[in-house]
Amino acid sequence: DKGSAAAIPINEVDIAYVTPVTIGTPPQTLMLDLDTGSSDLWVFSSLTPSTQVRGQEIYTPTKSSTSKLLSGHTWSIRYGDGSGSRGSVYTDNFTIGGLEVRSQAVQTALEVSSSFTQEQSLDGLVGLGFSTLNTVRPSSQLTFFDNARPNLDEEVFTADLKYHATGSYDFGFIDSKKYTGNITYTAVQQSPGYWTHSLSGYSVGSGAFQASQISGISDTGTTLLYLPTAIVTAYYRQVQGAQNSQYYGGYVFPCSSTLPTFTFGIEGARFTIPASYINYTRISPTSTTCYGGLQSSSGLGINIFGDVALKAAFVVFSGTNPPRIGFATK
Numbered sequence: 001d002k003g004s005a006a007a008i009p010i011n012e013v014d015i016a017y018v019t020p021v022t023i024g025t026p027p028q029t030l031m032l033d034l035d036t037g038s039s040d041l042w043v044f045s046s047l048t049p050s051t052q053v054r055g056q057e058i059y060t061p062t063k064s065s066t067s068k069l070l071s072g073h074t075w076s077i078r079y080g081d082g083s084g085s086r087g088s089v090y091t092d093n094f095t096i097g098g099l100e101v102r103s104q105a106v107q108t109a110l111e112v113s114s115s116f117t118q119e120q121s122l123d124g125l126v127g128l129g130f131s132t133l134n135t136v137r138p139s140s141q142l143t144f145f146d147n148a149r150p151n152l153d154e155e156v157f158t159a160d161l162k163y164h165a166t167g168s169y170d171f172g173f174i175d176s177k178k179y180t181g182n183i184t185y186t187a188v189q190q191s192p193g194y195w196t197h198s199l200s201g202y203s204v205g206s207g208a209f210q211a212s213q214i215s216g217i218s219d220t221g222t223t224l225l226y227l228p229t230a231i232v233t234a235y236y237r238q239v240q241g242a243q244n245s246q247y248y249g250g251y252v253f254p255c256s257s258t259l260p261t262f263t264f265g266i267e268g269a270r271f272t273i274p275a276s277y278i279n280y281t282r283i284s285p286t287s288t289t290c291y292g293g294l295q296s297s298s299g300l301g302i303n304i305f306g307d308v309a310l311k312a313a314f315v316v317f318s319g320t321n322p323p324r325i326g327f328a329t330k
């Protein structure tokens with residue numbers, strides 16, 4: 001089996017990407033955020049209090065002839081930005097891009113935090129981390145990828161996220177039309193459940209490549225690139241007027257600044273993030289101060305290779321044993 005679906009930016013600065021999925025019989029279509037940094041598949045539902053639903057599509061299990069309550073099971077999750085949700089669990093038929101999983105655990109929200117309520121074009125998440133991270137209790141559930149794996153032509157899914165444009169997620173195959181050159185793979189350390197791997201180093205603009213192993217997670221659900229403070233200060237030292245603002249919670253600079261590119265290594269390969277990806281957004285619609293797409297990871301306890309980095313490459317998440325992750329130029 002295989003599947004292919006769009007990854008659509010939900011706003012003009014690519015804060016997140018959503019993908020159309022169908023749940024149940026007859027199919028109910030929702031737009032979900034595929035997140036390699038978590039492993040719960042949850043949706044806004046008919047069980048979500050209406051005061052917490054603002055424009056989202058909802059999944060109504062009672063309208064599906066193939067839904068089954070997973071009785072006595074609950075879940076509760078907190079994301080890196082402090083947002084969260086919790087609820088109950090059904091199983092139902094679940095499809096992404098023509099790839100169907102029968103009786104996928106679909107976690108129905110009984111409560112969502114205000115930032116989810118405010119994000120009206122996002123109807124939930126599909127966790128594509130390792131199933132060990134799943135929060136359903138008393139028995140944890142498998143991700144869509146883990147359920148689909150036995151039937152996939154190849155045990156992979158790929159992410160082709162794009163800057164200010166629609167990209168794609170593919171399941172079960174590697175589309176050679178979506179990248180150039182070779183795919184460079186590197187080892188993944190799957191505990192505690194993230195796609196954890198190392199960069200082989202970095203360079204700023206036309207500067208020399210600094211070889212150093214930088215461990216972190218490739219996380220499609222995180223918007224920005226978070227790296228050690230030493231690297232981030234070296235980058236913004238090249239930007240006139242840049243400063244690390246307590247007020248804005250990170251590096252800001254004049255929107256008119258000329259930013260250098262940022263290059264990261266995967267083994268012997270090099271991937272360059274265009275300056276435009278790092279000139280992330282104005283701090284407010286009329287401001288001339290901009291917020292950087294590269295920020296320090298010091299407060300997070302982990303380096304996160306989020307969309308700002310991932311959209312500079314074609315990324316292969318390989319569920320082989322042992323798992324590995326591959327990057328190619330596109």
Ligand SMILES: O[C@H]1CN[C@@H](c2nc(-c3ccc(C(F)(F)F)cc3)no2)C1
Nearest residue numbers: 035037038079080083115116119221222
């Ligand atoms: O926890 C880590 C796992 N991957 C990262 C992630 N974060 C979100 C997220 C999505 C949407 C929202 C909201 F809509 F704005 F509320 C909030 C957080 N999705 O994946 C962080």
